[in-house]
Amino acid sequence: MSGEFAMYTAPVLIAGEWRQAAESGRFQPTNPTTATGIDRWYPTSSWRDCEAALEAAATAADALRLAPAEARARFLELFADAIEASAEEICSLAHEETGLPLSPRLLDVELPRTTGQLRAAATAARTFSWARATIDTANNIRSMHAPIGPVLIFGPNNFPLAFNGVAGGDFAAAIAAGNPVIAKAHSAHPGTCQQLAALAAEALADAGLPAATLQMIYATSREDGYRMVSDQRLGAATFTGSRTAGLALKQAADEAGIPFYAELSSINPVVLLPGALRERGSELAEEFAGSCLMGSGQFCTNPGLVIVPASTEGELFIERTGELFDSAVPGTLLSAGTLQGLQQAVAQLEDAGATRVTHNIECDDNRLCLPNTLLHVSGDTFLQHPAAFQTEAFGNAALVVSSQSTEQTAEILAQLEGNLTGCIYSSLADDDDEDYARLAPVLRAKVGRLLNDKMPTGVAVSPAMNHGGPFPASGHPGFTAVGVPASMIRFSKLDCYDNVRPQRLPPLLSDANPLGAWRCVDGNWTREPIC
């Protein structure tokens, strides 16, 4: 496109209508693979768009509360079908905007994950497994989780499909729980968002749900962002991204009493115990390097901190990992901002006293990338500046700490902030059992998910998953952002019915239990009706 067409900006989706934005500015995304601008323009919305979206969302929320759960389930399934039917087109757009490879990633991993999540959420909506119906027959008091109201989603840059605000995990959970969504598209992949939103809008119509069940804008001013998250028409908001931006939004939401689920940072510590390194040090180096460099290190659960013994085996691990880092082709980073943030984080770690293991092999200049970077620091030095050494390097970089002893490792773990995950690798012959017993409780208290002998980058969409953790990994350590039905609880309020007449109860809480749902009746879980 050129000339006058370049002045055209993509429409926003508000109140069921693709309309020209009330525009206060415009931007274009970048193709990370060529480090050049993509010739498509997207609007920064003024408050007028935000206001219209909030108002339409409030109305849609009322309508959704009365709509059958089956319609929500049907929508989620239709949408999943539509995404699969347009898979190639969506993934090629996502590839253009994010530089993430089509395979193995967008087409064969992230897209199936996305549709799988949508379908799992559909099942949860249908079975009410998320609602945790609880009935006290003696007192005739009944409760269940119910929709919280419109959910504002700030999607992340690193998963243009599976965590996209218009198709990803938060979206699926919010809708399945009965709430309309207002998505703030990520400005690094607005075209992908637009295309997904178009498919969603059609599926909404086909399922007979209110058109404003999904609305989307591309960008707002910071001030309008704060104003949106604190609007009383909102039920909740979620944010995945930089700590600074997230904390500012969280503060605005907190002051207004709006539940705000944030995923702010995580360095995902990995502890390699001496027996494990002796047994399979070389394997562990491969496993670690593979996990750390996967997706150019741009996973929330990317292992950014490894603690090894200050021993010959530890040194060998570091050396071997350094070689693997040097010999792997650096991945393309998501954006110029990601590249800059990564460079800054590496510089901060070096300023604090970390030394470079890798050899800073030059990167292809024609795309956004940085050499794979492995840094090293002693346990003593780490403990002198524990905060500085927890700087998150979002991208293909990691820090290895050489610990003098199990006690020093315990001290290091005790100094950690909250994290999404923590892993311990130990001897398969149980040589490390004493160390494990000493360290696991310390690490357990700091993380949402504790792993054994497994890198954290795989986040299964499992009912037992926790993708969350103590602050600042997330805003509240009791909630998970991945896994159905647990992730839906974030978007619910607890609705209690006290002495409410039988015919006025939601079917889920009626004696008859027509849905055959799991309910906790007088302390026992059952799918039976109440006789």
Added chain:
Amino acid sequence: MSGEFAMYTAPVLIAGEWRQAAESGRFQPTNPTTATGIDRWYPTSSWRDCEAALEAAATAADALRLAPAEARARFLELFADAIEASAEEICSLAHEETGLPLSPRLLDVELPRTTGQLRAAATAARTFSWARATIDTANNIRSMHAPIGPVLIFGPNNFPLAFNGVAGGDFAAAIAAGNPVIAKAHSAHPGTCQQLAALAAEALADAGLPAATLQMIYATSREDGYRMVSDQRLGAATFTGSRTAGLALKQAADEAGIPFYAELSSINPVVLLPGALRERGSELAEEFAGSCLMGSGQFCTNPGLVIVPASTEGELFIERTGELFDSAVPGTLLSAGTLQGLQQAVAQLEDAGATRVTHNIECDDNRLCLPNTLLHVSGDTFLQHPAAFQTEAFGNAALVVSSQSTEQTAEILAQLEGNLTGCIYSSLADDDDEDYARLAPVLRAKVGRLLNDKMPTGVAVSPAMNHGGPFPASGHPGFTAVGVPASMIRFSKLDCYDNVRPQRLPPLLSDANPLGAWRCVDGNWTREPIC
């Protein structure tokens, strides 16, 4: 006491020791029945006490995580037994400090409720019903709710036993979930707190739990309060009390990422539909007046707003309720602060345009009290200043709104802030079904607990209870402060175990399920082991 003994201040309980406070000031409680000071002095702690308590709590939290659940259950039961054994003494102290009657209230209602809660929490601790164990056998991912860390409790003034920071619902829930408690005694009933804490300390020793499982201070400076709720050693904090104080503490906790559960205000709207008033208007007046004046109106769920039709039946209801208010002896208020707050709130409601139905019959000057006060406003006027007319009058006062129509009632309900409860009274002959269908969804979205034909002041300790609601009723609408096991979830983090070796799993998540606990295994709830 007199002379030099008056200089003595009660000791604080820190790190298992009753010790003289690091004192930055002192105060004495007031006997509301005589409106005179009680000759006992209590310290305001300086930061030194707070720091010592936080440090001891962090250590106790680690020890508690390793202690068996049975020890926590045993403690809660021993403590309940001890409270019963000292019932008369405790209640007479509580009566002296709060003016609440011994009967019907402290001895026969609140104390049994308190011990009942402690025993229910003991059962929940033993059975792990609160932990919501979830197992995904295919992926070998398992999760459960686990202790969140030290809990700081700011207890309220209105329930010196059942919500006391050292014996009440939050205390029982926090301990049962495996967390140590730091209690800030309410300064209106410090002697009651001291006595309960002494019994708790003995029971802790008998149960073999860490002495710092309960610590107590009486008061701090505001700044130290903010500093405490934002301390990273804390797992969570709870507050029940004034909105201003609560919001300031909430802000400090929010900024530090510490979950903060607040109960800030609630006017508990009651809607009387035309058919109900026609059928049983006089009964409803008695029911309402009884509920509203119970405990001098100092219940969180006190009905402070009644909406009636602007009709002859509505007028009769107002008249009859006014007579009942005028003829009832005003209860004693909890403190001079409560009296002042109530006077201010009534003045604000009158300034906004409410008129007085009651005749302001003089109150006994020798105690803290205000005449029972019923105010009235038209629906039109209410809708002109909806915020002003939602001023919470904590005490024996209420506002009746005369609504012109069902639609006006819907508009009024739509203007309400979040509340703990909302009630609708309707015709027993189903004459009001259309109105109910119109109004219930609007009210439902605004409250935690919806009632039919029942006043909200009874808050059953039921697994299905919700004592919480949309902001500002509470800080997050998904949690309840009353009801076991649901209330314990507030004091938990979600702990996921991914590929963790079988012998390293908590027993609750092991295949064998030695506790016979309810667990959700591959989507189905069961108490069976995994074969």
